[in-house]
Amino acid sequence: MPKIQYNQAINQTLHQLMKKDPRVFLIGQGVTSPWYVGQTTNGLLDKFGSRRVIDTPVSENGITGVAVGAALAAMRPILIFPRMDFMYYAMDQLVNHAGSWHYMFGGQLNVPLTVWAIINRGGEQAAQHSQSLQAMLSHIPGFKVVMPSTAYDAKGLLVSAVEDDDPVIYIDDRWLYELEDDVPEELYSIPIGEGMIRRKGKNITVAASSYMVTEAIKAADSLADEGIDVEVIDLRSLKPLDKQILINSVKKTGRFIIVDAGWPSSGIGAEVSAIVGSEAFEYLNAPIMRVSLPDSPAPASSPLEAVYYPKAKTIVSKIRELVPK
Amino acid sequence: MTERTVDLSSNNLRTMYQTMLRIRLFEEKVGNLIQQNEIVCPCHLYIGQEAVATGVCNALRKDDYVFSSHRSHGHYVAKGGNLNALMAELYGKVTGCSKGRGGSMHLSFPAVGFIGSSAIVAGSISPAVGAALAFSIQKTDNVSVVFFGDGATNEGVWYESLNFAALKKLPVVFVCENNLYSTHVHISDHLADTDIQKKANIFRMRGVQVNGNDVIEVFNVAKKAVKDARRGKGPTLIECMTYRWRGHVGPNDDLETGLRSKEELSYWKEKGPIKKLEKLLLSRNFLSKSEFLQIRREVEKEVDESLMFAKKSPFPSENSLLDNVFKAK
Numbered sequence: 001m002p003k004i005q006y007n008q009a010i011n012q013t014l015h016q017l018m019k020k021d022p023r024v025f026l027i028g029q030g031v032t033s034p035w036y037v038g039q040t041t042n043g044l045l046d047k048f049g050s051r052r053v054i055d056t057p058v059s060e061n062g063i064t065g066v067a068v069g070a071a072l073a074a075m076r077p078i079l080i081f082p083r084m085d086f087m088y089y090a091m092d093q094l095v096n097h098a099g100s101w102h103y104m105f106g107g108q109l110n111v112p113l114t115v116w117a118i119i120n121r122g123g124e125q126a127a128q129h130s131q132s133l134q135a136m137l138s139h140i141p142g143f144k145v146v147m148p149s150t151a152y153d154a155k156g157l158l159v160s161a162v163e164d165d166d167p168v169i170y171i172d173d174r175w176l177y178e179l180e181d182d183v184p185e186e187l188y189s190i191p192i193g194e195g196m197i198r199r200k201g202k203n204i205t206v207a208a209s210s211y212m213v214t215e216a217i218k219a220a221d222s223l224a225d226e227g228i229d230v231e232v233i234d235l236r237s238l239k240p241l242d243k244q245i246l247i248n249s250v251k252k253t254g255r256f257i258i259v260d261a262g263w264p265s266s267g268i269g270a271e272v273s274a275i276v277g278s279e280a281f282e283y284l285n286a287p288i289m290r291v292s293l294p295d296s297p298a299p300a301s302s303p304l305e306a307v308y309y310p311k312a313k314t315i316v317s318k319i320r321e322l323v324p325k
Numbered sequence: 326m327t328e329r330t331v332d333l334s335s336n337n338l339r340t341m342y343q344t345m346l347r348i349r350l351f352e353e354k355v356g357n358l359i360q361q362n363e364i365v366c367p368c369h370l371y372i373g374q375e376a377v378a379t380g381v382c383n384a385l386r387k388d389d390y391v392f393s394s395h396r397s398h399g400h401y402v403a404k405g406g407n408l409n410a411l412m413a414e415l416y417g418k419v420t421g422c423s424k425g426r427g428g429s430m431h432l433s434f435p436a437v438g439f440i441g442s443s444a445i446v447a448g449s450i451s452p453a454v455g456a457a458l459a460f461s462i463q464k465t466d467n468v469s470v471v472f473f474g475d476g477a478t479n480e481g482v483w484y485e486s487l488n489f490a491a492l493k494k495l496p497v498v499f500v501c502e503n504n505l506y507s508t509h510v511h512i513s514d515h516l517a518d519t520d521i522q523k524k525a526n527i528f529r530m531r532g533v534q535v536n537g538n539d540v541i542e543v544f545n546v547a548k549k550a551v552k553d554a555r556r557g558k559g560p561t562l563i564e565c566m567t568y569r570w571r572g573h574v575g576p577n578d579d580l581e582t583g584l585r586s587k588e589e590l591s592y593w594k595e596k597g598p599i600k601k602l603e604k605l606l607l608s609r610n611f612l613s614k615s616e617f618l619q620i621r622r623e624v625e626k627e628v629d630e631s632l633m634f635a636k637k638s639p640f641p642s643e644n645s646l647l648d649n650v651f652k653a654k
Contacts, residue, residue, distance in 0.1 A: 025462060051462055057492070062451045062485025069455020069469075072440055073390065075462065077455075092482075096445045097452060105433035105441055106424030107649035141650055165652040 001184055007177035009151040010040040013158045014078070016187050018048050021076060024162060025052040027067055028080030028116075029060075036082050037118065038177050060089035064115075068098045071113040076162055078114045084171070085131045087117060098167045099142030114161040119173040119210070119261075122305060127297035134209070134260070135267040137169045138239045144192050145169045145238040149213035151181035153236060156190030163189060173211040173261075195242035197249070201231035203323050204255035206315060207246060207272060209235040212259045212291075218312035219319065228323050238268060246272070247280045254285035255322050259315055264292040286322045291315055335611040339620075341383055341540050342606060345375040345599050346624045348399045351408065354628050355398070355415060356576030364415050366428035371399035373538075373570035376598035377502050378403035380543025381470060381563075384551045390440050390456045392449035392471040395430045396502075396569075397442035400472050406434035412631035418638035425641045426649065447473060447480035450499070454490045457497035457554075468554045469497045476507025478521055487562065491528035494559035498550045499525075501562065502537060504569040509584050525562035537565025538598040541605075568593035 004012070017024050025048075030036025032045050032055040045053045056063045060081070067079040081087050087094070094115065102110045117137075121130035138145045144166060148154040154172060161168035198213060199220050208216040213234045220230035231249050235241065250256050256276050260268040269290035276288055291310050299308055352372045358364040371378070374396075382391065382403035393400040401411055406422060414421030415429055422434050430444035440456065443449040453471035460467045477483055478501060490497050501522075507515050518524075525532025531553070535546045543565060550561035570590065572579040579585055606612040612620075 054458075057485070057488060059482075059485035059489060061482045062454070062489055065448075065451020065482065065486065066455035066458055066489060069392075069452030069457075070459040070462075071455070072452060073456040073459030073463075073469075075459045092445055092448065093451065096448060097443065101441065102652055103649045104423060104427045104431040106422070106426045107652065108423070108433050108435050109440065110652040144651075 001182040003180050004151060004183050005177060006151040006154050006172070006179045006181070007038045007040050009155040009181070009183045010158060010172070011042055012183070013155045013187070014041065014044060015047065017159065017162050018044065018052060020187065023074065023076040024078065025054065025070075025075060026078045026080065027054040027056060027063065028082070029056055029058060029086075030082045031055050031080055037080065038174055060086050061093060064090035064093035065097065067113055068093055068101070068111055071111045072101070072109050076112050076114070078116055078162060081115070081117045083120045083129055084117045084133045085128050087133060095140050099140045102166065103142060110165050111167050112165050113167045115167065115169045117169060117171045119171065121298065121309070122175065124300045124302060124305065125298070126300035130298035132262045134171055134238055135262045135271070138268065138271070143167050143169055143239065145171065146192055146236060147171045147210040147238060148236065149176065149210050149234050151179060151183050153190055155183055156188050157192070157236065159187055159189040160192050164192065168192065171210065175211045176214070179214070190236070193237045193240040193242060195236055195245040196234045197231065197245070198234045199230065199232040201229040201253065203229045203253055204257065204319055205231045205233060205246070205249040205253045206257045206259060206319070207233040207235055208259035209238060209268070210261070212261050212310070215310070215312045216259055216315055219315035222312065222316060223319060228319060230319060241272070241275065243275055243279060246276055250276055250280040251283045254283055256284065257289045257291060257315070257318050257322065259291040259310065261293060261310060263295055264290060265295055267292060289318050289322060291318055337383070338602070338606060338611055341379050341544070342602055342612070343620055343624065344379045344383070344403055345540065345602065346620060347408070347627065348375045348378065348402045349599055350624050350628050351402065351411070351631070352398060354632065356571065359576050366415060366417065367574050368398070368415065368429040369396040369574050370569070370571040370576065371396055373593065373597060374502055374504060374567045375399055376540035376543050376602070377500065377537045377565045377567055378472065380540045381472070381498070381500055381547040383544050384547035385438070385468065385470065387437055389467055389551070390438050390453070390469040392440055392453040392456070392469070393432070393442035394446070394449065394473050394477070395442065395444040396474065397432050398429070400442070401432045401434060401439050404434070404439040405437035406432065406439050408627055408631040409634040410434065412635040413638050416635040416638070417640060418635055419641040420634070420638040447477040447482050449473070450477065450486045451482055454486045454495060454497050457490065457495035458493065460496055461493070466555045467496065468551050470500060471497065472500045472502060474507065475501060475503040475505070475512050475521060476515065477501070478524070479507070479515060487525065487528045487530060487560070490560040491530040494557065496554035496557070497560045498547065498554055499560060499562045500547075501564045502567055503564050504567050506569065506573065508573045509579070522562055522564035530560055530562055532562040532564065534564045534566065537567030538596055538601055540598060540602055567598070570594060
């Protein structure tokens with residue numbers, strides 16, 4: 001099986017999906033610019049033309065509505081936001097229209113829209129170019145939300161998102177783009193709503209998604225010598241969430257940490273904690289802990305950035321608090 | 326006059342008259358039902374603007390798409406949406422066009438190309454452009470139409486949508502129903518420049534202003550715009566000058582609140598679209614007085630039947646609450 005990078009897996013998948021299904025098209029800012037979207041759209045314009053690879057004016061609200069309308073007219077748009085921060089302009093179309101349409105019209109028309117939102121943080125980009133909005137988007141009825149953490153998942157979940165009959169928010173993190181993985185050449189899908197155990201362990205469960213899975217595994221590896229055996233679960237889908245995989249794991253370990261690189265207040269950590277607290281209460285031997293960003297906009301200055309983003313060592317210190325020596 | 330009637334057979338005029346009357350009598354009935362607390366969901370009545378929906382939709386094919394706003398009953402009816410399903414929706418019944426999920430502000434009848442109405446001001450404009458984009462990718466000759474009010478032209482997304490549609494020469498027709506009020510605010514208090522059609526020019530798009538109470542004029546202008554769109558000549562903005570007889574929402578006429586004068590309302594009622602067409606049809610001997618009566622009786626019967634249908638229909642079952650949040654499980 002060929003080893004390719006995360007961003008190459010996305011690029012390959014886009015080529016294959018657009019070749020396979022004439023309903024699929026790509027729309028958004030930067031789709032014809034290599035640097036803007038981390039080389040993920042290379043070659044698409046040449047192969048499929050400007051009719052299906054549509055670089056747009058800076059009109060997030062309008063263009064999101066355009067994608068919604070195209071989905072209503074039997075297309076399968078992939079709408080790209082090169083930075084999630086730009087999505088606020090699009091929230092009306094996402095929440096009041098894409099997420100509500102199928103319900104508010106009694107199931108007559110659906111919106112098979114993939115919203116591809118890129119987290120592009122770090123590098124002193126500061127508050128308006130660094131956000132991770134998975135919690136806000138998971139809050140909204142009518143959306144599914146996925147966050148692939150490996151190149152293999154990047155491909156399989158993108159296929160599932162595009163083939164899904166409902167709006168799916170597909171969130172990736174540029175920090176993952178150079179990560180290599182074995183990725184089959186052919187198209188395959190990964191069911192939305194299924195988590196995965198990335199590392200088996202028996203002392204504590206650490207659940208994470210996207211880039212934080214990588215950090216959680218690093219944390220787990222670094223504690224192995226101390227005899228702390230960490231189980232790492234990759235949520236993969238934030239909505240629907242694989243509750244069972246969490247409950248089963250906590251049943252075994254009795255301890256639970258949720259790691260999410262979003263803000264803590266009413267965040268993914270709060271949601272997952274509530275689920276584990278209410279559905280696995282009798283198996284818990286310690287309080288549930290959260291790792292998240294601080295409740296603050298992202299800073300620019302590098303030394304501040306270094307403490308703003310949680311890393312493996314943040315997870316390690318939380319684990320140490322929970323697991324007795 | 327010769328140009329005005331060139332595309333219109335007496336048959337076509339009769340159909341348009343019937344449609345306008347259907348909207349009018351349906352809306353009057355709904356107004357009464359709201360006053361009787363029979364209908365609970367907020368309804369934004371279309372009375373006074375019937376010529377706009379009727380003239381535009383009459384220029385469309387069944388498979389053309391229509392998107393609408395919170396004031397959508399007229400567009401739904403003019404595009405051919407089922408009257409029973411509309412009344413049932415206002416009653417919150419499971420037989421409603423949106424199965425009791427939408428109410429007055431969220432109507433849809435895809436079988437006749439009425440895709441949906443959005444209660445977010447300007448909310449359906451960009452989706453209408455998106456449907457037009459889909460048609461252009463699919464290389465079909467369908468046209469997408471969106472109705473919105475003068476208030477919607479204050480939204481940024483209106484400019485974004487017009488720009489993108491003009492940039493890509495998409496088959497979409499923007500129909501602005503300028504009824505002089507954005508909720509309770511007069512147009513002179515919400516637009517720095519009240520000449521809406523002119524704003525099409527900044528996007529190098531054709532803009533036309535028509536008497537929105539003259540169904541023939543609306544039809545002719547819409548027909549040209551639709552033809553242009555179908556032939557790949559891009560979008561048109563049509564500003565239809567009209568007036569809503571009732572308040573922003575509900576059956577009252579806003580006179581009691583002092584939001585407008587009795588003189589203003591009387592002036593516009595005198596210039597009302599149905600009266601105008603009746604005069605024409607009579608003067609040209611297209612319809613006799615007895616034919617008018619017959620049409621009115623037929624429409625009254627349809628409206629009464631829709632009410633009976635709505636009343637006897639069941640409510641959605643409680644266990645269906647979460648149906649249709651997602652299509653795929």
